[in-house]
Amino acid sequence: DTAVSQTPKYLVTQMGNDKSIKCEQNLGHDTMYWYKQDSKKFLKIMFSYNNKELIINETVPNRFSPKSPDKAHLNLHINSLELGDSAVYFCASSHPPTLSGNTIYFGEGSWLTVV
Amino acid sequence: QQQVKQSPQSLIVQKGGISIINCAYENTAFDYFPWYQQFPGKGPALLIAIRPDVSEKKEGRFTISFNKSAKQFSLHIMDSQPGDSATYFCAASGLGSTLGRLYFGRGTQLTVWP
Numbered sequence: 001d002t003a004v005s006q007t008p009k010y011l012v013t014q015m016g017n018d019k020s021i022k023c024e025q026n027l028g029h030d031t032m033y034w035y036k037q038d039s040k041k042f043l044k045i046m047f048s049y050n051n052k053e054l055i056i057n058e059t060v061p062n063r064f065s066p067k068s069p070d071k072a073h074l075n076l077h078i079n080s081l082e083l084g085d086s087a088v089y090f091c092a093s094s095h096p097p098t099l100s101g102n103t104i105y106f107g108e109g110s111w112l113t114v115v
Numbered sequence: 116q117q118q119v120k121q122s123p124q125s126l127i128v129q130k131g132g133i134s135i136i137n138c139a140y141e142n143t144a145f146d147y148f149p150w151y152q153q154f155p156g157k158g159p160a161l162l163i164a165i166r167p168d169v170s171e172k173k174e175g176r177f178t179i180s181f182n183k184s185a186k187q188f189s190l191h192i193m194d195s196q197p198g199d200s201a202t203y204f205c206a207a208s209g210l211g212s213t214l215g216r217l218y219f220g221r222g223t224q225l226t227v228w229p
Contacts, residue, residue, distance in 0.1 A: 041202060043219040056215055090158050097215035101147040104217055106158030
């Protein structure tokens with residue numbers, strides 16, 4: 001069974017469109033994340049939710065809106081897509097970061113290409 | 116601002132050799148230093164991690180060396196194998212404003228030749 005699964009794996013879309021990426025984890029974790037990996041493979045946190053509550057919101061354009069319907073799911077909706085949004089988006093989960101050092105488990109990524 | 120600096124960007128090693136990847140940080144709030152391994156088309160996966168209360172941690176062929184005073188840590192892969200060919204990321208997180216955030220280095224593309 002896949003621990004952190006996200007769909008779709010590949011997404012090609014035109015500029016200006018709105019798209020969503022879905023994520024589900026079956027690890028029983030309370031905390032979920034979205035990370036972005038750019039074309040140079042640099043990984044950076046975008047958002048973090050703990051038990052459906054937003055706890056980290058990095059300096060991400062407000063075109064990006066995460067939604068957590070329950071603690072096992074964290075979806076990412078992107079409005080008015082731009083060329084610069086092309087990247088790999090990773091969903092991840094962990095136990096709550098009450099102390100540092102929790103292992104973060106990543107999904108396989110969603111490859112977004114904006115044309 | 117890059118919180119964790121990683122070098123080299125790429126590394127080519129012969130099978131059986133030692134691969135060494137170095138990282139440095141500035142933020143003294145960091146107290147957890149994991150290394151992640153990423154294969155093409157896959158997500159990063161935790162390989163090994165260390166806290167600054169120890170200077171070395173070994174798991175099989177993988178060893179982290181940690182120098183708290185220099186704010187540096189490194190990954191050593193002994194007896195490197197072709198199956199180790201992947202991108203390796205060092206990372207750091209800690210308490211306070213860094214809690215819950217993993218700050219990644221820019222990655223090292225390791226190629227092990229048979």
